[in-house]
Amino acid sequence: MTTVLNSLRNRFLLSLCTVLCLALLALVLIARYQIMPILLEDEEAFASAELDRAERALGSELNHMRRLVEDWAYWDDTYDFVSGVKPEYIDSNLYEDTLVTLDLQLMFFLDNSYEPYWVVGFDEEGEFTSCPGLEPPCDWAAPSVQFLRERIDGGLEETTHTWLLSLPQLAMGALSPIYQNREESPPAGWLAMIRPLSEPWIEQLRDTTGIDLALGTVVASSIPSEQLERVSPTHMAASRSVAAVPASRAVRIDALLPRQRYQASLETFRFALYWTGGVLIVTLLLVLWLLERMVLLPLRQFTHYTQGLHQEALPPPMPSRLVTRRDEIGTLAREFRNLLKHQQQQSEQLLELTLHDPLTGVANRRLFDDRFAEVLRRPGQHRTAAMMIDIDHFKLYNDHYGHQAGDACLITLAQCMEHQLSKHGFLVARTGGEEFSVLLPNTSLETALIHAQELLQAVNGLALPHEYSPTAPNVTVSIGVAMQRTDVTTPSDIMRAADQAMYLAKSGGRNRVEAYHTDKQLSPVDR
Ligand SMILES: Nc1nc2c(ncn2[C@@H]2O[C@H](COP(=O)(O)OP(=O)(O)OP(=O)(O)O)[C@@H](O)[C@H]2O)c(=O)[nH]1
Incomplete structure (x- = not known):
């Protein structure tokens, strides 16, 4: 080991390798503790933005429901119908195709005393029913009707309301007081519409948002409102709970999101890391090559020359490629040559003194x-x-x-x-x-x-x-x-x-x- 370290080249190589390793280690640590957290944070922001988008899409659907229910509730025919003066309204408007076109499961009218005036909808078997109350075959709608009646009874403001409903099936509900356009008058009752958030509807939501999402109902406080789990290097599962009715339940949006931003950033970073590593290694080799050419080679020539001095009686001339150099090695070579000359003169003087008589100068x-x-x-x-x-x-x-x-x-x-x-x-x-x-x-x-x-x-x-x-x-x-x-x-x-x-x-x-x-x-x- 000591012999290996005696070589200037090996010591330099070792030092440069150490510097290189430290630089790479620093890069890895920076990546681990600086860049990765930023990438993950960015990914979380992206997931949150995607959930926001999904939530906004739900909100937009609720707005659509709001406009739909108001269209019907502020229609004079509806007002007349609930007021009992237009019974033909049922035959001309409340038929099966109307609900299919409006994508509704249930539509019911309440009179001023919040009693069911008319109920139309599709029961659990998908059979269309239309009844003046909750008597069979429309009794299937009783829980929903009862549920909304209770909300109105609870002192609901006389304006349009929309909710995400967890009944426990997932649905959107809209409720509006029935007004007439002709003249200002008190409401004649309430109109409610319920749209089920069925799989085809969710599929449509996926198409419009471009997010691979699913909707479900959960107990309101059972999970944190937002969660993110990285399920694979390419995908992450993000979920958010959105307030629903009743308050004890919530609608959960589950989105399977791609991690391409993270992957792209990671790929870019890896690319930069490899390039940096490559550049460092090339620099190391270049420095070694320059060291070899500029320092080690002339030093070896110098050493070879000085070793030759022991073997020759008369010192051979210093190689011109050493003395003509303009750098420090050239200066060293020239100084060494001068020193050698001086030493040679002194040796000659000493020899003269040992072989000649100091008084007369003739031989001794x-x-x-x-x-x-x-x-x-x-x-x-x-x-x-x-x-x-x-x-x-x-x-x-x-x-x-x-x-x-x-x-x-x-x-x-x-x-x-x-x-x-x-x-x-x-x-x-x-x-x-x-x-x-x-x-x-x-x-x-x-x-x-x-x-x-x-x-x-x-x-x-x-x-x-x-x-x-x-x-x-x-x-x-x-x-x-x-x-x-x-x-x-x-x-x-x-x-x-x-x-x-x-x-x-x-x-x-x-x-x-x-x-x-x-x-x-x-x-x-x-x-
Ligand atoms: N000035 C001087 N005198 C020296 C030196 N070396 C020797 N001598 C002297 O030389 C003298 C030699 O004397 P002797 O050996 O007696 O011989 P000599 O007087 O020359 O007599 P002969 O040789 O018989 O002719 C001595 O007096 C020494 O002191 C020196 O370096 N300088």
């Missing part, structure tokens, strides 16, 4: 020994010469002119040696306090002696005054020269031989060159 013993061994290791190398140079009476020079002047003298002599010998590819090194050594690869003893003589003259030519030297008025050197040979093979052997030759020069009066000759035996011990 370490470099001299390394180079000597390296020269002797070269295949076919048999002609290597060496010089040992020692300043004559340098203690006296120091004592007389001071240590600082001694240092200056050492520097001058070293420069002179460099000048004389370096141009031939020889290495001059300060190998002791006032002692110098010279490595002369591919050089014969004769040539080495010539170079030594030239050097001796060059030092004399400097004419550095040395008042207290017992051997010369100026600074001089003694030079011993030795050559690689069969019994003198190692650098220390050759230098020991040169040293012996140099001592020979010293003992011979100084300011001279001596060679270590082949007939001499190399001293077994160092000086």
